[in-house]
Amino acid sequence: MARVYRFYRLDDFSDKGLARLFAAFDLLHDYASDGHLIEATDQRPGEIVGWLEDILFTIEETIREIDAHETRGAAWLNPIITTEIQAKEEMES
Numbered sequence: 001m002a003r004v005y006r007f008y009r010l011d012d013f014s015d016k017g018l019a020r021l022f023a024a025f026d027l028l029h030d031y032a033s034d035g036h037l038i039e040a041t042d043q044r045p046g047e048i049v050g051w052l053e054d055i056l057f058t059i060e061e062t063i064r065e066i067d068a069h070e071t072r073g074a075a076w077l078n079p080i081i082t083t084e085i086q087a088k089e090e091m092e093s
Contacts, residue, residue, distance in 0.1 A: 009017070028048075031040040041048060 012020075028037075028040055031037050032048075037045060037048065043051075
């Protein structure tokens with residue numbers, strides 16, 4: 001199987017960026033569930049599990065932090081849009 005490498009920004013947390021992350025893990029799951037993990041990585045299964053546990057811990061902590069700051073479901077604007085609105089308001093006043 002030929003390997004295809006795509007490079008994306010690591011700080012792309014838009015819907016598209018998060019969908020890419022999800023797709024990557026879903027593909028890894030497909031390889032693992034089909035018993036073909038060796039086709040997806042040169043790492044040993046235990047190493048992959050270690051990475052996944054670290055990633056899972058970080059995701060769970062991120063969810064706790066989001067909840068702690070009460071931003072889940074809150075109406076907020078993208079910082080870039082907010083800055084543009086503020087600049088426009090300053091020009092008008």
